[in-house]
Amino acid sequence: MRRLLGRAPEVLTALALAAAGAALLAGCVRPGGSDGDLTDDWPALSAPLPFTPASGVCMPRITPVVQAATYETVDCARNHLAEAVHVGTFTGAVARQRERPEPGSPGLRAARAECDQRAREVLGGDWHSARLALNIALPTVPAWRGGARWFRCDLSETNSIDNTRPINRTGSLRGAMIGDSALVHGCFDPKLIGDNLNYMAPVLCTEPHRAEFVGVYVERDMSWDEFVKADQQAHKRCMALIAAFAAVPNNSDLPYRAGSIFYPPSQREWQEGDRGVRCFLWSDDRKLTRSMRGAGPQGLPAI
Template sequence: MRRWLHALALAGAAAVLLTGCVQVHRDEGDLVDDWAALPAPRLFVPAADACLPRLTGVVPAATYETVDCAGSHLAETVHVGTFTGPVALGARPEPGSPALRDARVECDKRTREMIGGDWHAARLTLTIALPPATAWAAGARWFRCDLAETDSIDNTRPVNRVGSLRGALVGDSTLLHRCFDPKLIGKNLNYMAPVLCTEPHRAEFVGVYTERDMSWVEFTEGASGTHRRCMTLIAAFADVPDNAELPYRAGSIFYPPSRREWEEGDRGVRCFLWSDDRKLTRSVRGAGPEGLPVI
């Protein structure tokens, strides 16, 4: 603007001096457009395929940081998606809210593709991070899918690791759940101690089923139905009949998502075979009726 005003002043001076022996001021063209247009402001969007030194549910641009996946890190960003539809038109979804269901479905799909399997079947946890409310008000509509290794089936707090999780469940991964020796307090499960399947144990991971859509309260009040679904997985895993004799072969232990995960839309329930009457010293995968007899 200052240059434009200066040019007009020069043009006025030239008009006054036309009667003298001076050169007429030459037109510089469209003076208003001499300045390049300023670029539109760009909203911060976190990077995908990046490793993180810390995990937060809300990611301010000012404190955002990534690290080399070859070094120690706490989590890995699998995917960065975009909210669309009605969710994008309203206030920012609260962390853990039902409004995040479509985002979690997308995160789950991208995670399975990246690691080569179902993350529920391993010592892994999947979380969703959001922009701050101020960034949302300014137009940010991204969500970030973060995957982290955990210490155990009982302790889902992320732990530091070295190396990317890409392809982590391809082959014989040490992250996969296998055999456990459950520790009880009375008749209540205290924690699951992981052991080699060749060591004495009473539990073995058999798979994950996807629960139907229901409220958290409905799910927690329907433990018998969850047990029944897990028993069906046990029968298929051990290659034994899923009939009235099955409860005399084995019982079940199951780990559902946390309430927060459930509210976001995670319906993956982890199922374990439970041998109350005898210690096992091998995997019961495909063992058949002789390997898992009626007792």
Template sequence: MRHWLSAAFSAALVLAALTGCGASGDTDGDLTDDWQPVAEARQFTPRAGVCHESAEPTGHLTNYQPVDCRTTHLMETVHVGTLTGAVARRSAPPRVGSAALRPAFAECDQRAREFVGGDWRAARLSVQVAPASPTGWQGGSRWYRCDLFVLDSVGGLNGDNDTAVPHTGSLRGALGGGSPVRLTCFEEDEQQRLRHSPCDAPHRFEYAGTWTAPEGSSRPVARDEDDVHARCRPVVARYARVPVDGDLRYRTGTAYRLPSEAAWARGDRGVRCFFWSGGRSVTSSIRDGGATALPVG
């Protein structure tokens, strides 16, 4: 822009000299004293409340092409925050999934809860932090986007992958009413993966809530199964409204699904806990059902 303006200005001077034009009566002859200074370039900052067709976890300006959330998209930005302190003084942006972005993930976690109306893990959703690009960082940008997205109904729900699937419409208030992304009742397929089932149809699993693993912990593996089941039993008890006592293990079985490895690296420590009937099929929800829904047996 500045190069073009300079060239145009030079051309105007040459033209004036060749044609012998003088100043008109209503001008002062000074071509520069009334010019407004070119506005100082501002740092690019993304907006909240828009959606994106790209799932790129780094905020490159060249990829920033927000779309109306009423159209099909992959990501929805629920908040834009600012990195501060030692992280902001780095010479380059933190790597996506690094410990340096954990505080930002915690902020995004809370903002996403407010956006959907509760713990977003009660739906087929995930959250990611998208920091400014290296180029933007060098220019002074310290923002990060909190992006919310819908997981695949099988692979995403069961922690096999972290793929964002196309979605139409905003996720604001997604935990209300009969949202198709809410976790309700499930049946298991031949690969022992949970698949949605109507709660009034025969099923053996029901989402009950989330247990949050400690921040410093590693992703649970097979050797930790008993501990995770023990953590999930009280979650089921609170959901069904039965006592957390010595009889609880005789009232309910449990199942759980971990966040994907990528989500765990981002900072998601929410382990989704499910009621398991122990093999028999049920045809109603256990929510608030008390001892009638979960008898000792």
């Protein structure tokens, strides 16, 4: 969902031990110093640990559920679709639940928040501000019931702000948002069908354009349906970001300087706890040929 508001006032060991035991029994002779009990001096085998995926590795595919039998990683220098930037652990009441956390549950929302923070640390910036997607992978239901309590945070590069389908990339995303990065959102020339936004074509800010990314705000906690109905509230929050970005007053003249376009998380991301809304400055009256960052009232006049 996206909104354009202008001036709306992813055996050998066992066999060897068995053979040794058979040889001793066949001789019926106790080795010197032995008590004849072949079992009491062996340490008990520890319980097998549940499978846990690795962090800091890349994967050829994106899966919301990870199975040990099909788990696969690749060198991040090769083509891949996702990078595991963190593996966390469910604790407390969530870890004691028989059923795995699902979208909308407090446990998964807390995991999503942890993933968000770790992704920012790895990237060097807010992933919402770039062509990136953050996904959570969980154990299978049988694995959860068998004691697995991990969650994995996966980052992927996407095609565009409109098409968030992950694309193949080479190289780790570590530090990808530090300095001048081609992943970070910049200026766009929006394509409309009538008054409806069709898609955002990325362009250089020195080329004619009508939109520019200005930042992200975190929406208050509400249901998805409530958010959908509150587009004017999102518009107002984005307009405040636009004013700060362009260094113009946030007053009654602001709607005559620019409008807003905003991209919220997907419904699934929202239910998992993502509340980051991406905001864009929208110039519906004139083409811009420079970034509006710090433009001031003269650079972004009221018309």
